[in-house]
Amino acid sequence: MKLKCVAIDDEPLALELVAKFISQTAFLELVSTFENAIEALSFLNQEEVHLVFLDIQMPDLSGMELARILDGKQGKFKPRIIFTTAYNHFAIEGYKVEALDYLLKPFSYEEFFKSATKAFQFFEEKENHLSANIASPSEYIFLKVEYQLIKILLKDIQVIEAYKDYVKVHLQGKTSPILSLTSLKNMEEMLPNDRFMRVHRSFIIGLDHIDAVVRNTVHIGDTVITVSENYKESFMDFLNKWIA
Structure with missing residues (x-):
């Protein structure tokens, strides 16, 4: 199983680093990157994506605003979020939109990998749960x-x-x-x-x-x-x- 990922950050160097980390991780697949959250939202409304690595402080539409929109998304497939930010005071807000994790800049590949592994385990568990429900009524x-x-x-x-x-x-x-x-x-x-x-x-x-x-x-x-x-x-x- 590979998780389809999108990276969103208005800082080109930060975006490049996240894209590099995704490419180095065997169970992740980078499908697109964006420096603008509005453009990213348009893409996410059309494509199936598992995981979004999302900066918070961005112009026009902030990462937290985008996260709230995605959290309210209806239907079978809803992307999950890992925040990548230089500010630690958004942790509670991140919890409210059910973010899977919160990476504080600057972060190492080791920290990135831990968050990515947590996301992989989340989707693996979800997939197993769905399979169990199809096989028999859940208890x-x-x-x-x-x-x-x-x-x-x-x-x-x-x-x-x-x-x-x-x-x-x-x-x-x-x-x-x-x-x-x-x-x-x-x-x-x-x-x-x-x-x-x-x-x-x-x-x-x-x-x-x-x-x-x-x-x-x-x-x-x-x-x-x-x-x-x-x-x-x-x-x-x-x-x-x-x-x-």
Whole structure:
């Protein structure tokens, strides 16, 4: 497997260095370079690219603005990003657009190779996950936790809780929840609706883990969750079947 790469930087020498590093890496394939993010966006809207090495401080359209556009891209294929920048204060913003890594200039080939390897492992894991889903219904999902993909068994998920820009996934047998940068809506779409239900704007519950229902509250272990008005009807439908 080779990752198709694009390098974007308005500094010619920096762009040349990244292109050289890509060419020296056996599992990477350089398909194009750009000194302008707007031109790069036009290319990325037409071509399938795995990985974008992206500078942040650029005129007209900054690397972070381009990253936000790419992060919102719909469809099966969405390029991933490794930022290459001289400024370290963009790390949190990079995390929000799910960048795979953050290379601080000037960086060596060794540092570049570590980031490239992380990207290769990400796509390899993703490919294996897709193959597994095609072969049989999945009993697990992958969640992005920091810069890793973590495999989560569906049977272990008790409660999913919205927390700012993240979700907290509470797992059976674990004392601390997993924190993942995604939305409750994305989680709701990802999970099978015969095993999970949204009962509140801030909570999804694992139906198999319900210990008790008391009036309009659900008890899962020590956690008590109120079923809000917007979700009460669908929850009562489930409850009537459960009682039957």
